[in-house]
C-alpha cells in the first residue's frame with residue numbers, strides 16, 4: 324500500500340486550507356501558474372503517462388492536448404464524480420477527505436486547456452460530499468484560489484457543482500453532458516467527442532475525480548519522480564475499492580503492478596472464515612470475472628489487456644463459492660437492464676433477453692441452444708451498443724462462460740453446484 328494521492332485523506336481536516344498547504348497542497352498549482360506555460364503543463368502530464376481512472380484508461384495528457392488544440396473562446400472542464408459503478412466508492416474518499424486536491428487538479432487542468440468554467444458532476448446519492456465540495460469552493464473563492472485572477476495571476480476560472488439524480492448512465496461522459504444541459508441523461512453518438520464538441524457544443528475536458536487528484540502530485544513531484552511509482556506500462560498508483568468475502572473491505576491505494584493475490588491476502592487480510600474464493604470481479608459490475616487460477620494477475624494495463632480485460636474503475640469484488648454463477652450474472656444483468664437509457668436497441672433489448680434466458684438456467688429449463696443464444700446476444704451488445712453501458716453489460720456473462728462454462732452446462736443438465744436454483748444441489752433434477 325502507498326499514500327501518494329491519498330496522502331492527505333484522513334490526516335487533515337478536509338476544509339482546512341492551512342492543513343492542506345502543510346501537506347504540500349497548492350505547490351503543484353503554484354508551480355504550474357508561476358513557472359509553466361499551459362503547453363508545458365500538458366507536456367508534463369503527458370510525460371507522466373497518467374491514464375484516466377474513470378474506467379476507459381485514456382491517456383490524460385493526450386486528451387488535454389485535444390481540448391487545448393481547439394481554438395474557441397469558451398471551453399469547459401468537468402470533474403466526473405458520478406461514481407455509479409457498483410462496488411466503487413473510491414472517489415468519495417478523495418471528495419470527502421481532500422476536496423482541495425481534486426479542485427486543485429481541476430484548476431491546473433483549466434489553465435492547461437484554456438477553460439474559464441468548470442463543473443463538478445456529483446451523484447445525487449452523495450449529498451454530504453456535495454455539501455463539503457460547495458464549502459470547499461467557497462473557501463477557495465475567499466482565498467483568491469478560485470475566481471478572478473487566481474493566486475494573483477492573469478487567469479480566471481470558477482466551478483459550479485451539479486448533481487445527478489441516480490442514473491448510472493449519467494457517469495458516461497456524453498450522457499453526463501446532456502444531464503448538465505438539462506436534458507434526459509442519454510449517451511450521444513460519437514464522434515464528435517467532448518474534446519471537440521462537448522458541453523453547450525464547446526470543447527470540453529471530462530476527467531474522473533481520481534485522475535484530477537493525481538495532477539497536483541504530478542506537478543509537485545515532476546513526471547519523472549511520479550513514474551517511480553507503478554510499472555513501465557502503468558505509471559502511478561490506483562485507488563481500489565474492495566468488497567465481498569475479504570476480511571478487510573475498503574478503499575486502498577496500491578501501486579500498479581500489485582497482483583490480485585497480494586491485494587486479497589496482504590492488503591485485505593485474506594478471505595472470510597470458512598469461505599473459498601470462486602472468482603474475482605474486476606472493475607465493478609461491468610468488469611470481468613476471473614477464476615482463482617488467475618489471481619497472480621497484476622493490476623497493470625498491459626498485463627490486463629493480454630487477458631483482454633480492463634481495470635475499469637478499480638473495484639474488486641471477491642466472490643466466494645456459495646454463489647451460483649448464472650444467478651449472480653442474472654442479478655448483474657438486472658442492474659444493467661434497469662439502468663439502460665433505452666436509446667439503442669442492443670442494450671435496451673439485449674439485457675432484457677439475457678435475463679429471460681438466465682431465468683431458464685436458474686429454473687432448470689435451459690438448453691444447449693440457450694447457451695449459444697446468450698453468447699450471440701452478448702456479442703451483438705458488445706459490438707453494436709451505442710455506449711459503454713451496453714458494450715460492457717455482458718462482460719460478466721462472457722467471462723463466466725469462458726472460465727466457468729461447466730457451471731452453465733450443469734444447469735442445462737439440471738444441477739446447481741451450490742443449490743441456489745430450482746434444481747437440487749449437485750444433482751440433476753431429471754436424474
Ligand SMILES: Cc1cc2nc3c(=O)[nH]c(=O)nc-3n(C[C@H](O)[C@H](O)[C@H](O)COP(=O)(O)O)c2cc1C
Pocket residue numbers: 374375376377378379380381383403404405406407408491492493494495496497529530531532534535710711712
Ligand atoms: C455507463 C458508464 C458509466 C460511467 N461512469 C463513470 C463514473 O461514474 N465516473 C467516471 O469518472 N467515469 C465514468 N465513466 C467513464 C466516462 O465516460 C469517461 O470515460 C471518464 O469520466 C473520463 O475520465 P478519465 O479520462 O479521467 O477516466 C462511465 C462510462 C460509462 C460507459
